[in-house]
Amino acid sequence: MGMKQKTIVLNGIDLTIQQVRQIAREQTYIEICPDALSKVKAARKIVDDMLQDDKTIYGLNRGVGGNKDIAIPKHKLPEFNLNLLLSHAVATGDPMSVEDVRAMMTVRLNSWLLGYTGIHPEIVLLLKDFINFGIHPIIPAQGSVGVSDLAFLAHLGLALLGHGDVLFQGVTLKAIVAIHKAGLQVATLCPKDGLSIVSANSYSSGKGAILLADIIDFLDTADMIYSLSLEGFHANMNTLDRSLEKTKSFPGQHLSIENVRSYLRGSYLWNTDKLKAIQDPLSFRSACHIHGSVRDAVMSVVEYLHIQLQSSDDNPVVMIEEKRIQGSANFEVTNWVLGFEMIGIAFSHLSKSSCFRSIKLGMPSFTKLTRFLSPKDSIYHGFGTIQKTFSSLDAEIRHLANPISSDYISIAADMEDHATNAPYVIQKTTKMLDNLYKILAIEALHAAQAIDLRNGIRLGVGTQKIYEIIRSEVPFLDRDRNLSIDIHKIYNLLKSGQLKAEFENKQQEQRSSFPLYQRQKGEEFINEVY
Structure with a gap:
């Protein structure tokens, strides 16, 4: 991958509408601010610590939505996180444009860098690589009611795992094939990662x-x-x-x-x-x-x-300084x-x-x-x-x-x-x-x-x-x-x-x-x- 002339550094705190358009439409190269990545790692540690303490936390060791009261055993957490993406991948209709997909990926990546999500850092880096290598998941553009674009982001999450189809260098490929062609590795879901991927309005805001x-x-x-x-x-x-x-x-x-x-x-x-x-x-x-x-x-x-x-x-929301995870209506x-x-x-x-x-x-x-x-x-x-x-x-x-x-x-x-x-x-x-x-x-x-x-x-x-x-x-x-x-x-x-x-x-x-x-x-x- 050759470095492109234009580079935008994402840090979670100063992304502009013009930069979103530039990354989406001009396929500008992006980098991640090291300090922001440190926040991601700190938030992830809190998630891991909370899991070890067996505290009841929505989307970590409890279900989501109408299943909020269902406890998830630790040995079922990998399956639960995958099932969360599979069950939420319900979008339909014509596929999003490449620029809309890139905007959605950019906005979601930027929000992860705030350190409030607790997602695994490897997924953050992989999404950055998706943007830079031009791996664009094919995602239907109908199916979100605008209280987090759950359905759309679930399709993105599955693509990070190598599921579904993507556009890569102008050709439709299986996601797993495109990831390997780019010299990358598929993501591995850790506890809470499923919810951390989908809980955002990134399509709408992007x-x-x-x-x-x-x-x-x-x-x-x-x-x-x-x-x-x-x-x-x-x-x-x-x-x-x-x-x-x-x-x-x-x-x-x-x-x-x-x-x-x-x-x-x-x-x-x-x-x-x-x-x-x-x-x-x-x-x-x-x-x-x-x-x-x-x-x-x-x-x-x-x-x-x-x-x-x-x-x-x-x-x-993961609160790094307070070392706790707080429910929200964000x-x-x-x-x-x-x-x-x-x-x-x-x-x-x-x-x-x-x-x-x-x-x-x-x-x-x-x-x-x-x-x-x-x-x-x-x-x-x-x-x-x-x-x-x-x-x-x-x-x-x-x-x-x-x-x-x-x-x-x-x-x-x-x-x-x-x-x-x-x-x-x-x-x-x-x-x-x-x-x-x-x-x-x-x-x-x-x-x-x-x-x-x-x-x-x-x-x-x-x-x-x-x-x-x-x-x-x-x-x-x-x-x-x-x-x-x-x-x-x-x-x-x-x-x-x-x-x-x-x-x-x-x-x-x-x-x-x-x-x-x-x-x-x-x-x-x-x-x-x-």
Whole structure:
């Protein structure tokens, strides 16, 4: 195994959402901090000592869930730990993506390094090797109710033992074969290791970390496309007046306003024009405020998920300094799951706003341009039928925005009567984000077409770049054509991050100048978020 250029050291206490995404998506090499590994060993010693003292401890010498009252004889402990993984490996559905599996493995490994779990150090090191060698268990993505992702992590645990299938170097292999090909040895389960593997929300928090990082990138892209639409619409710039900042100090909206102002620097829109409407429709007037609402929601969730990534979900928890093992309810993640539900509702507002801008860009009564932005008022239909596409995508978003975290039933012999559906909350929010990229792609097509129909207007220094990149992928609509191809090209362009990369340095400067964010959350935290 060759050392990769990028290396991230895990220590349990400072993993960021950006690092989770980097390890998951870029397959970055990881190392373990020696001090953190020492905590793992110290916690393991306490588990072994407790076992020798015959103290009654959940998941160590007693069953789990509805079987909490069943004593496990010492000679049955190896079988019990294996059975725990086998009985909990109940996930179903399509397999997780490789990046989701890597995120889950990374987050679980990081939480072990806190020293609260008591897992055997050899399993910790083996999971690190799984990440570095690219041994990715094939795990179905349905079956967790979000009070620890027990089913998913059980499949991971079995893979560490050499059971099941994995993806290794792009090929599906039996786990035992991949482990041996990598020059590794399968794990051996010691007492409590079964529960120590599965007692965490690592899939939900890992995939959630990737999602939050992606949403932050998306919001910058949304500001860009909105800026282009303003020029295509011949919009009134009143709501972008910097003097308004002191009248309402929500930080998200001001960050979006500053983004848009920077993209539109030098635009014809800043010129006094008596032909402009006194006020534009709210989808044009209020977009920065709507985008800012999503930003503020994301900031709240990032703060809580950042805590989650440095926390233990374990039940029970090993307390090293006190030399005891304590039952807990740390598997509860309602606080940040509700935050993702909030983001979903905010997404629905952003989606509607974008759709209404596209509709109005195609209305001569607002733009004085051709109907549906057709190349000329004749036999061409232009962007007429495409309205059905973004309407359909928006309907999906509105449906997915309905909260699901409170839809659960009491299970495990009526012992587990609360849940969050955290995995599905993250999955549906991810789907909403993907739909939003398609809706933005359609808005971008409208904006660029309207700009061309205005024939020679002076664009802003930023929007000129945005326009040129879009036009490098899709030409002016000079006659009706298959617009599915155009949507797909711009969708891929937006998701690739190419537009964001064009303005990355400038946006970092703007964020560092925002005292509102820094005062409320701390500069170091904001730099991590953005």
